[in-house]
Each structure stands twice: as C-alpha cells, then as structure tokens.
Amino acid sequence: MQGVRKTFGPKVAVEGIDLSIPEGSIYGFIGPNGAGKTTTIRMIMSILFPDRGELSVLGKKSAVESKDRIGYLPEERGIYKKMKVGSFLTHMGRLKGLDRAGLKPRVMEWLERVDLPDVYKKKCEELSKGMQQKVQFVASVLHDPDLIILDEPFSGLDPVNMRLLRSLIDDENKRGKTVIFSTHVMYQAEQNCDHVVMIHQGRKVLDDTLEDIRRRFDPRALHVDPIGGVAQADAVGQIPGVAHVTPVEGSLEVVLDEGIDPQQAMQSLLGAMPMNRVEIKRPTLEDVFIEIVTGGKRGADAAQLRAELLAGNTDDEEGES
Amino acid sequence: MNFSKITRVAGREFASTAMTKGFIIGALVLPAVLAAIMPLVILLTMSAQPPADTGTVYILDRSADVSETLQERLAPDAVEARWKERFDDVKEFAKNAIPMGDDQKDQIDQRIDQASKTIRFPEFRVIPAGTDASIEELKSEMQDQVASGAKGKGDINTILAIIDIDVDSTRKANEEEGYGGFQVFLRPKLNDETVSEIKDGVRWSIRQRRYENAGIDRSQVLEISDVDERASQEITEEGEKKASTGITTFIIPVVSMILLLIASMTGGQYLLTTTIEEKSNRVVEVLLSACSPMELMTGKIIGQMCVGLSLLIVYSWLGIFALFFMERMDLIDWTTIVLIFVFFILAYFMFASLMAAIGSAVNDMREAQSLMTPVIMLMMLPYFFFTPVIRAPNSMLSTITSFIPPISPFIMIMRVASNDPPPVWQTGLVILVNSVAVVIFLWFAAKVFRVGLLMFGKPPNIRTLIKWVRMA
Structure with missing residues (x-):
C-alpha cells in the first residue's frame, strides 16, 4: 500500500497509509472502533477502492484478480440463515473456485477441526452465535488461501473457542500462510501477532514488531506498593528521580525523570520506605497506543482514552455514510 | 466477470427461491387447485338457492279482460314449460360465449340438464277476485296472514301477491289518452324469480289482450321484429374466417x-x-x-x-x-x-x-x-x-x-x-x-x-x- 486514501463524503476514513506485509507473517491491525481498520481491510480485499494511492495484493494489481487465493472473514459476518451448514460451506467453496469433487470431505474435515462435527446437515439458524462464527471462519479458510484476512475474529467467542481459533490461525501461519487480523482489543494482538500496525483516525501511527515496540515504548515507569498504601503518594513523589506519581487501583504508578536508570530508581525507592512490591511496568499495547495518541501526556486525556478503549469492547457499527 | 461464479450465484438464487415448498405451493399448486375446485364452487352456489315460492295470487281485474289470459299464463304447467325453455337459452348462450369444441359443448349440455332437474320454480294458484272486489279487503287479508306468521314457502294458501289491473289497461278510455297499467302488492321476502314471473306474466297478458282487441296477430308481430343474423365472417388473406x-x-x-x-x-x-x-x-x-x-x-x-x-x-x-x-x-x-x-x-x-x-x-x-x-x-x-x-x-x-x-x-x-x-x-x-x-x-x-x-x-x-x- 502506498499513500492510500479513502473518503466517504466529507469524512476521511483512511489517510495516506503506506504499508507492506511480508509473506508468511502474522500482522495485527489495532486501533479503536472507527479508526479505519475495516476500511483498510476492505481496500486490500478490493471491496472498496482507494481514492488515491497504489495497492498490490499477492503480486497482483488488486485483489480482484486473486480473490480465490485470499480468505476473508469480514467483521460484519453473515450467514444464510435458512441454508444448511453443509450447503453454505459448499456454496462458498464453489464460489471460491473449488471443484465439486472432494469438497464434501474437505468441509467435513474442517468442521471437525473447529469442533463442530455434527452440524453438516443442520440449518445455520439452529447454531449458536459462536458456532456460526466458527462456520464462517471455515468458510474463509476452506479453499486453502495464501492470504488470510480476519476482521475482528475473536469478538463474541468464549475463551475456549478463542484459544481454538488462535491455534488454528497459528497452524495456518506455520504452513507459510500470511495472516492479517484486526482487533480493537489490544491484548489479543499482543498474544497473537509478531507485527503490529496501529491505526488511529485513519492514519498509521505505528508499524513495528512487538519486540521493538516494547523496547521503544519503555514507559520508564514503575509499579510501587508502599506498605503505607496510597497515602504515601506524596512521600514517594519526594524521592529524587521521580517525576510524578499517580494512584492506580490501590497501588502507585511512578514515572521517572529523563535519564534515570530504572534499576537505580528501584534501589532508592526500596531504601526510602518499606515496600510490598516494586516492579518495572511492562508496556502494554494499550499503554503504547495511549502514549502515541496523547503524545506522552498523562492525566485526564489518557484516562478518557483508556475509558474509550475499554468501551470499545462492545460492538458498534463502523460508520460509513 | 467470472462466468462460473455468476452461474454459482444464479444457481443458489434459483434453488433458494424456486425449490422451496412455499414457492411450489404458492406459484404452481395453488392455481391448479383453484382450477379444480372452481366447478365445485359453482355447483355449490347453484345448489344453495332458496326453495321456490308456492302460494296464491289474487287478481283484481277491473278491466274484466286480462284475468283469463293471466290465469293461463301463470298456471303451473305454463310456468314449468317456460323455465325449461329458459334453460335451453342458457345452454345456447354458454356454448357460444366461450370458444370451445363440440365435446365441451356436450358436457355443458349435460351439466345444465342436470342443474335444471335440481332447480325448482315457483308454483302459483291464481284466484280471480272479481271485478268489484275491494283491494283494501284483499290487502288486509294479506297483512293478517303475514302478521300471523304463516309461512310463504310450501303452503298453497299463502298469499304471495295481489295484482290490481286498471280498468283501461287493455282498452283505451278515449283516443287522446293512453292505455292504463297495473300494480302489484307483494308479500315480503319473495324470491326475485317469483316476482319477475308474476310481473312478466301480467305484462305479457295485458299485451296479449291489447293485440287481440286491436285485431293484430301477435305471432306476426314477433315474426316481423325478429331479424336473423348469421355468424359474421372475416375475409382475411387466407380466406374466410369466423370473426373473433x-x-x-x-x-x-x-x-x-x-x-x-x-x-x-x-x-x-x-x-x-x-x-x-x-x-x-x-x-x-x-x-x-x-x-x-x-x-x-x-x-x-x-x-x-x-x-x-x-x-x-x-x-x-x-x-x-x-x-x-x-x-x-x-x-x-x-x-x-x-x-x-x-x-x-x-x-x-x-x-x-x-x-x-x-x-x-x-x-x-x-x-x-x-x-x-x-x-x-x-x-x-x-x-x-x-x-x-x-x-x-x-x-x-x-x-x-x-x-x-x-x-x-x-x-x-x-x-x-x-x-x-x-x-x-x-x-x-x-x-x-x-x-x-x-x-x-x-x-x-x-x-x-x-x-x-x-x-x-x-x-x-x-x-x-x-x-x-x-x-x-
């Protein structure tokens, strides 16, 4: 992708995204709802076309020519309610260019892999929502695509099925398939991806491996639990090297001054007062995201954003009008 | 455009629409069933006709000229003969109304013949009340009967109608004025056929007397007014053809x-x-x-x-x-x-x-x-x-x-x-x-x-x- 831009009327959904995804990797698209993840994915799928910019998929000018080599699980996933699971999957497989011969065993095999061995003859509407979702996942990988694009694949799944799906995605990746998936739940990306692309308000704000991100966004912060509890916040703030202190969920988050070595700071903290716990805070993607968006500022902005991210766990429509 | 994908989509579209019970029943079976039960419905409507009226008709003939003819006209035999004739007309009309073959025509004949057996027609006992009878007395007799709740159907003594014929209905009183007419008093809720049978009978009888009094042969009049027209033909490129x-x-x-x-x-x-x-x-x-x-x-x-x-x-x-x-x-x-x-x-x-x-x-x-x-x-x-x-x-x-x-x-x-x-x-x-x-x-x-x-x-x-x- 190069300089890709897409607008819906006056609203700019995606602005100047440059991106290249190497074959065989697992890429996570993260960002809050409405950030432009789905629009970006739809453009990769050639369901939408960019207003500006270049794009190539699997070596072709657009996905139109290589649709049969791509597996796509849209966020707005649907199913023919009245159709039988078997006929639905067969229909999708045939649409994706599979031959009738050998299709049924292939469908059966996949249904067994997602732990739904008995649903072939059931109507789609008889399945639970989670089961339907697994059927839809099968529909997207049935034709053995080289590129698998999953838009919010985990939403609505229970932890057991989430793990099952994650291992299936891993398997496909180990077989050399490229996987792109999007999520607004950042920790899912942490668990699955080796590379993360962060999109915010239609712009790419981050594009790196998880390791590099962690290294780069070392927050220079410690979690501190003084024996005296949160009341000790002022005392902790007096300790040299501490920039400021925020109480978070019963403990204190301590941000260090520039150029202070966290190891030394821990020593001086332990020396200053009795502690239950002092540890280096590992940056989560959520922290990284907030860091990027607020430009490193703390306080009300960050808290609000954090709340928004949490609220983002409920599904809402990716507005386009 | 990938043709095999189009066929796939089309195939699913067709199967999910036309291969469903709803479609097959709605689009195909229903019209067939309707066509099959149509004759049944017609038969039911025909058999659901109310029983024919039976009863007495009084004639107050002030002209002392119509009564005899009218009695003949409304006599049971005469009524029956006319109903038969009417069925024959219906038969003829039905055969020509819809284009059909000879076998079909025979079938329709049979149907109508069968129907004619089941349908009953009104039966009258006609009583001339004498030229100087009081219309008011006759009316009050009828009213008493209606009030007492006597049935109109099946009992020959039930008064169905009183016919009041004007004195000058068949002979003009003078040349300047026209003929007189008649008036009918009816028992409530009579069948339409009964009423028209009575009224048509009076009209026919009065007309008949007028012809005779004027010395005109009625059959001649009918002959004169009847103009026969054979089925028109169209002359087309291929020759003569029955006009549509x-x-x-x-x-x-x-x-x-x-x-x-x-x-x-x-x-x-x-x-x-x-x-x-x-x-x-x-x-x-x-x-x-x-x-x-x-x-x-x-x-x-x-x-x-x-x-x-x-x-x-x-x-x-x-x-x-x-x-x-x-x-x-x-x-x-x-x-x-x-x-x-x-x-x-x-x-x-x-x-x-x-x-x-x-x-x-x-x-x-x-x-x-x-x-x-x-x-x-x-x-x-x-x-x-x-x-x-x-x-x-x-x-x-x-x-x-x-x-x-x-x-x-x-x-x-x-x-x-x-x-x-x-x-x-x-x-x-x-x-x-x-x-x-x-x-x-x-x-x-x-x-x-x-x-x-x-x-x-x-x-x-x-x-x-x-x-x-x-x-x-």
Whole structure:
C-alpha cells in the first residue's frame, strides 16, 4: 500500500497509509472502533477502492484478480440463515473456485477441526452465535488461501473457542500462510501477532514488531506498593528521580525523570520506605497506543482514552455514510 | 466477470427461491387447485338457492279482460314449460360465449340438464277476485296472514301477491289518452324469480289482450321484429374466417399481458427480498470476498429470471392445455407466445434492475416500501391502458405508450396479441428500444448496487441514489 486514501463524503476514513506485509507473517491491525481498520481491510480485499494511492495484493494489481487465493472473514459476518451448514460451506467453496469433487470431505474435515462435527446437515439458524462464527471462519479458510484476512475474529467467542481459533490461525501461519487480523482489543494482538500496525483516525501511527515496540515504548515507569498504601503518594513523589506519581487501583504508578536508570530508581525507592512490591511496568499495547495518541501526556486525556478503549469492547457499527 | 461464479450465484438464487415448498405451493399448486375446485364452487352456489315460492295470487281485474289470459299464463304447467325453455337459452348462450369444441359443448349440455332437474320454480294458484272486489279487503287479508306468521314457502294458501289491473289497461278510455297499467302488492321476502314471473306474466297478458282487441296477430308481430343474423365472417388473406368474438379479442391480449406482468413481478420481488436478506444478514460481505459486486448482481438477476421463466413456462403450458381441451388450438398464435418470452426478458431485466438497486440501497423491507411505491405505480400503468389499447391497438395512444420503457413490453404484447396486430417493423423497433433501455437500467442498478451493498444506516432517497451513481 502506498499513500492510500479513502473518503466517504466529507469524512476521511483512511489517510495516506503506506504499508507492506511480508509473506508468511502474522500482522495485527489495532486501533479503536472507527479508526479505519475495516476500511483498510476492505481496500486490500478490493471491496472498496482507494481514492488515491497504489495497492498490490499477492503480486497482483488488486485483489480482484486473486480473490480465490485470499480468505476473508469480514467483521460484519453473515450467514444464510435458512441454508444448511453443509450447503453454505459448499456454496462458498464453489464460489471460491473449488471443484465439486472432494469438497464434501474437505468441509467435513474442517468442521471437525473447529469442533463442530455434527452440524453438516443442520440449518445455520439452529447454531449458536459462536458456532456460526466458527462456520464462517471455515468458510474463509476452506479453499486453502495464501492470504488470510480476519476482521475482528475473536469478538463474541468464549475463551475456549478463542484459544481454538488462535491455534488454528497459528497452524495456518506455520504452513507459510500470511495472516492479517484486526482487533480493537489490544491484548489479543499482543498474544497473537509478531507485527503490529496501529491505526488511529485513519492514519498509521505505528508499524513495528512487538519486540521493538516494547523496547521503544519503555514507559520508564514503575509499579510501587508502599506498605503505607496510597497515602504515601506524596512521600514517594519526594524521592529524587521521580517525576510524578499517580494512584492506580490501590497501588502507585511512578514515572521517572529523563535519564534515570530504572534499576537505580528501584534501589532508592526500596531504601526510602518499606515496600510490598516494586516492579518495572511492562508496556502494554494499550499503554503504547495511549502514549502515541496523547503524545506522552498523562492525566485526564489518557484516562478518557483508556475509558474509550475499554468501551470499545462492545460492538458498534463502523460508520460509513 | 467470472462466468462460473455468476452461474454459482444464479444457481443458489434459483434453488433458494424456486425449490422451496412455499414457492411450489404458492406459484404452481395453488392455481391448479383453484382450477379444480372452481366447478365445485359453482355447483355449490347453484345448489344453495332458496326453495321456490308456492302460494296464491289474487287478481283484481277491473278491466274484466286480462284475468283469463293471466290465469293461463301463470298456471303451473305454463310456468314449468317456460323455465325449461329458459334453460335451453342458457345452454345456447354458454356454448357460444366461450370458444370451445363440440365435446365441451356436450358436457355443458349435460351439466345444465342436470342443474335444471335440481332447480325448482315457483308454483302459483291464481284466484280471480272479481271485478268489484275491494283491494283494501284483499290487502288486509294479506297483512293478517303475514302478521300471523304463516309461512310463504310450501303452503298453497299463502298469499304471495295481489295484482290490481286498471280498468283501461287493455282498452283505451278515449283516443287522446293512453292505455292504463297495473300494480302489484307483494308479500315480503319473495324470491326475485317469483316476482319477475308474476310481473312478466301480467305484462305479457295485458299485451296479449291489447293485440287481440286491436285485431293484430301477435305471432306476426314477433315474426316481423325478429331479424336473423348469421355468424359474421372475416375475409382475411387466407380466406374466410369466423370473426373473433368480443371475448377472444379481449381475453387473449389481457391474459398475455397479465402473464407477462406476473412473471416479471414475481422474479423481481424475489430479487428484492433476497438482496435485502443478504444485506441485513451481513452475508453480503462474505459473498463480496468471493466475487465482485457485478458478478453477484448478474448472478442474482439471472437466477431470478429463471424463476420468472419457469412460472411463465408453467402458466403458458396450462393455457395451451386449456385451449387444447377446448379444441380451440386455432386461437394460439405461436408468434405471440415467442414474443411473450422475448418481452418477458426485456421487462424483467428493467424491473429486476430497479429491484436490485432498491434492495441494495435499503436496510430492511420497511425502508424498501417507500422506494417501491413509484415502481409499483409504474407497473400498474399497463392495467390503466389495457381498455384503450385493446379497443384500438393501433391508435396514437397505443403506439406511443408501446414505445415507452419500462411499460412498453406490456402494452406491446397486448397490441401483438390483439386482432389488429401492429406492423412487424414496430415490433422490431420496440424490442430495440427496450434493449437499449435494459442496458441503461442495468448500468444504473450496477452503480447503485456497488455502493449500496455496504452502506448501512440512514435509508437513501432518490437524490442519494443519484449521488451514488455519480460516485461509483
């Protein structure tokens, strides 16, 4: 992708995204709802076309020519309610260019892999929502695509099925398939991806491996639990090297001054007062995201954003009008 | 465009619409059942007739001239003879009203004969009350009887009517004035046939007396007024031909038009439903990951075209069968049948384009209604035009409307099926005009379809649709 831009009327959904995804990797698209993840994915799928910019998929000018080599699980996933699971999957497989011969065993095999061995003859509407979702996942990988694009694949799944799906995605990746998936739940990306692309308000704000991100966004912060509890916040703030202190969920988050070595700071903290716990805070993607968006500022902005991210766990429509 | 994907989509579309119990019952079985029970319904209506009236009719004949004739006229034997005669007339009419073969005519004969046995006719006892009887006394006697609740049916003593005949009803009092008349007093709730039997009887008897008094032979008058006309013939290129009766000139064009309308509307309606369903199910994006919007739309339109075509084939075969059993295969014009199919394709594509566009633009059936209203009104236009078009298939109005898509195919089929078909070049030109229109309609639909499918939220109006067309 190069300089890709897409607008819906006056609203700019995606602005100047440059991106290249190497074959065989697992890429996570993260960002809050409405950030432009789905629009970006739809453009990769050639369901939408960019207003500006270049794009190539699997070596072709657009996905139109290589649709049969791509597996796509849209966020707005649907199913023919009245159709039988078997006929639905067969229909999708045939649409994706599979031959009738050998299709049924292939469908059966996949249904067994997602732990739904008995649903072939059931109507789609008889399945639970989670089961339907697994059927839809099968529909997207049935034709053995080289590129698998999953838009919010985990939403609505229970932890057991989430793990099952994650291992299936891993398997496909180990077989050399490229996987792109999007999520607004950042920790899912942490668990699955080796590379993360962060999109915010239609712009790419981050594009790196998880390791590099962690290294780069070392927050220079410690979690501190003084024996005296949160009341000790002022005392902790007096300790040299501490920039400021925020109480978070019963403990204190301590941000260090520039150029202070966290190891030394821990020593001086332990020396200053009795502690239950002092540890280096590992940056989560959520922290990284907030860091990027607020430009490193703390306080009300960050808290609000954090709340928004949490609220983002409920599904809402990716507005386009 | 990948042809195998289009066929896949079309196949699913057809199977999910036409291979369902609902469709087979609604579209195919129901009309067959209706056709089968129709005779039964007619039989039931006939047998459900109320029992005939029986009773007394008083004649107060002030002229002392009509009574005798009227008694003869209303005598049971005479009434029965007339009813038989009337059945024969019905038989004759039924045979000539609908075009049919000789076997059919025999069957109808038998049916009517059977029916004539079951139907009862009124039976009267006619009592002349004398020229100087008091009408008031007779009326009060009737009122007492009605008040006492005596039954009107079955009892010969029940007074059904009192006939009051004027003194000058058959002989003018003087040359300046005309004849007098009569008045009938009736018991409430008599059958219509009873009342008309009585009134017609009085009228006939008075007329009969007038003829006789004037010295005119009634049979001669009847002979004079009866002018025989043999069935008119048409001289055509092939020679003499029985002139088409009103019913055949009317029925064949209208049936062709309605057939065309039903077939294209059904396919189009299903297309709308499945498109909305796919959109509201969110299955559409899954489909779009496998095929392009154009492939999807083409597949869907073709799939539903097959639904419409199968309806058309079944119904036209039913029609041909019916004519075959009526031994009137001569009424079938194979050119018309071929043209029905050609016009179906054209009409269907235009209608289906609109349905695909609407279906892709809205979120649910309710939102579709407001956009559907103008389309439905458009499809209703052929109904408004059918009388003027059939009456004058080559009038200015007929010619002009037959060139205006999308109603053009419906008007044209009526003209083609009429007894005065338009010249061949017009048919050709209409097909050409409609083909161009089909391309435009499909182009419009494709644009809206592409944009609309992934649009959720506020339902669009016509202006937004046009914006989408520009956008796509």
